Amino acid sequence: MYKKHVLENGLTIIGEEIPYVxxxxxxxxxxxxSRIEDEEISGISHFIEHMLFKGTKNRTSKQIASEIDNLGGQINAFTSKECTCYYVKLLDSHIDIGIDILSDMILNSKFNEDDLDKERSVIIEELKMYEDSPEDLAYDLLTENIYKNDTLGMNIIGTEESLKKLNREKLLDYFNKYYVPNNSVIAISGNFNFNEIINKIEEKFKGWKKKSVNIDIKKAEFKSCFLTKNKDIEQVNLAMSLEAVPLENDEEVYALAVINTVFGGSISSRLFQKIREEKGLVYSIYSSQSLYRKCGELGIFASMSNEHLEEVYESIIEEIKIMKKDYLTEQEIKExxxxxxxxxILGLxxxxxxxxxxxxxxxxxxxVESTDDILKSIDNVDRETVKKVIDKIFNLNKLGVCIVGRDLEENKL
Structure with a gap:
């Protein structure tokens, strides 16, 4: 059972007590x-995430890491297209230290100029690392083109050009604008007493000042595309995307989860069984959902030898057509x-x-839905809703394709 509390400064705390861990x-x-950035400051959300680990008024970068490491805990963060999260995982007896360090990072980070220049170099290396990963590169290029001229299509890390333009003033302006309590949530799960932890969080964050925040999320228009990029690698990497449903459409989201599992979301799925197991054309093939506010996509990825690209592509297209024509059987939905x-349940x-x-x-x-509500929502998915969502998503007129590999001009897709 989840408990929720909002502090006077607007900071929302949600917790789930699990006394047996x-x-x-x-x-x-x-x-x-990255979705609320523009091209001029592309990558700033991710840059700030890095900078919060570089030192505060009370701790050096090494102290932030070692204080958690020395307790056998974990501290990390990630930036996505719609949010940034800083988190710790510790033994229940050490949570006070975790709260103290995270509050110190949020409230007292220095944004030192020397650290900023060093971290810019680190992030540019990170960008190059992803560019050297064919799967990531194919996905990033595809996203950039299906959401062309929309901020949702921008790379979370930014570009080398935008990163070089980011300075301390821009970082602090963005940080002070969006890093405010009424634009934030603290989530806790594990062995704790909710009322006690609220008092601890309030003590650390009571000086965090509330400000007016205006974030206007607009629907990103999905644009069909077909693009290739030559890269000297052993396998061809194929990324495809179909326009899906937005995060807030609960009934359709659960139906899509059922559909995706059958289509390509598991090793018993149609894509995996037919294209890998029966035809032996690929080692890796799968589908996955990326759901955002007001829009979403169903992605398909496969890697294969160059000579198999045409057959794999046509096989995927055929599976999309079969899904559109025959839908799912009652047995497939049940399974x-x-x-x-x-x-x-295993994830719990x-x-x-x-x-x-x-x-x-x-x-x-x-x-936030309870465990029982989520299980009930899965059970409530019916064939009519499944058919409605398939009709909406499995539409070849709304298809994005990106291929990364060598000698692609020889392929005739």
């Missing part, structure tokens, strides 16, 4: 990601539901996955 996961979620419920054994789930849900969708 010995750990606590706590995350600070900020409603700021997919059981698979989703099993996967969800991790306090960090629970914290991630409730934090993201409250921040981006302004609500």
């Amino acid at each position: 010995k750990s606590i996961s706590l995350g600070i979620w900020i409603n700021a990601g 997919s539901k059981e698979q989703l419920k099993g996967s969800y 054994e991790s306090t960090s996955s629970r914290m991630m789930s409730i934090g993201r849900s409250l921040l981006l969708n302004n609500k």
Whole structure:
């Protein structure tokens, strides 16, 4: 059962007490990601995430890491298109230190000029690392083109050009604008007393000042595209995308989860069984959902030898057509539901996955469903809703394709 409390400064705290574990996961979620940036400051959300680990008025960068490491805990962060999260996972007896360090990072980071220049170099290396990963490169290029001229299509890390233009003044201006309590959520899962932890959080964050924040999320228009990039690698990497449903469409989101599991979301799925197991054309093939506020996509990825590209591509297109024509059987829907419920329940054994789930849900969708509600929503998916969602998504007129590999001019797709 989740408990929720809002401090006077607007900071929302949501917690799930699990008395039978010995750990606590706590995350600070900020409603700021690459989607609210523009080209001039592309990558700034991710840059700030890095800078908060570079030292505060009270701790050096090494102290931030070592104080958690020395307790056998974990501290990390990530930036997505719609949010940024800083989190710790510790033994329940050490959570005070976790709260102290995270509050110190949020409230007292120095944004030192020398650190900023060093970290800019680190982030540019990170950008190059992703460019050297064919799967990531194919996905990034595809996203950039299906959401062309929209901030949702921008790379979370930014570009080398935009990173070089980011200075301390721009970082602090963005930080002070969006890193405010009424634009944030603290999520906790594990062995703790909710009332006690509220008092601890309030003590650390009471000086965090509330400000007016205006974030206007507009629907990103999905644009069909077909692009290739030659790269001297052994395999060809194929990324495809179909326009899907937005995060807030609960009924359709659960139906899409059922559909995706059957289509390509598991090793028993149609894509995996037919293209890998029966035809032996690929090692890796899968589909996955990327759901955002007001829009979403169903992605398909496969890697293969160059000579198999045409057959793999045509096989995927054929599976999309079959899905559109024949939908799912009652047996497939039933089996997919059981698979989703099993996967969800197994995930509940991790306090960090629970914290991630409730934090993201409250921040981006302004609500958190109980375990029983989620299982009920999966069970309630019916064939009519499945058919409606398939009709909406499996549309070849709304298809994005990106291929990364060598000698692509020889292929005739």
